[in-house]
């Protein structure tokens with residue numbers, strides 16, 4: 001049984017003439033500790049799939065199991081605990097609290113989790129040991145994204161979901177963030193899923209999942225993923 005089982009998932013929005021199938025029978029699986037890249041053009045359903053995996057949205061039909069937990073059948077209370085304790089989120093635009101320092105942003109997330117890691121240590125791991133007291137506005141985009149990754153990691157999650165994590169960053173900074181995500185996956189054994197429309201990232205993945213029109217058109221395992229530093233685009 002794979003760590004993540006996403007089976008025949010449909011997500012419909014609206015009704016009648018405004019009915020949209022964001023997911024239209026999408027299926028894929030991910031093994032524990034893998035770095036999976038979900039690739040697809042705009043509107044393919046990538047974010048919808050990630051939101052359902054993270055317990056932020058619900059499938060209209062289909063089955064979603066993560067680490068033996070049937071997320072598709074969870075109650076609202078169970079989903080709250082799942083989001084809080086099992087999943088770390090990294091978004092394109094960081095979503096940091098502007099009037100809290102880097103350290104306070106990470107502490108805030110860590111506080112609500114029973115098995116959380118030390119906030120200061122986690123910021124050190126992402127290369128921000130010297131910037132603990134800075135507010136988000138005093139940090140570069142890449143540094144803010146590092147804070148948001150530390151915030152996600154401090155929860156000690158089993159699964160890290162990243163939606164276009166380099167979408168707002170320049171080329172070199174984006175590569176450093178991807179390297180950090182790849183290193184985190186290898187070092188901490190966390191299952192990492194990165195949603196992107198950048199096809200070049202396929203080579204860094206242990207598993208590539210391609211989306212088109214709400215369905216998975218390809219799923220392949222890469223026996224020799226390439227360090228991000230060696231990928232150019």
Ligand SMILES: Nc1ncnc2c1ncn2[C@@H]1O[C@H](COP(=O)(O)OP(=O)(O)OP(=O)(O)O)[C@@H](O)[C@H]1O
Nearest residue numbers: 013020021022040041042043044045046047048049
């Ligand atoms: N809440 C919603 N209500 C109505 N339609 C939605 C909603 N969320 C997503 N959709 C539609 O579902 C489809 C898939 O959207 P989704 O955001 O999952 O795609 P995506 O692959 O992540 O695209 P992008 O790369 O542009 O973010 C799109 O046609 C989108 O307009």
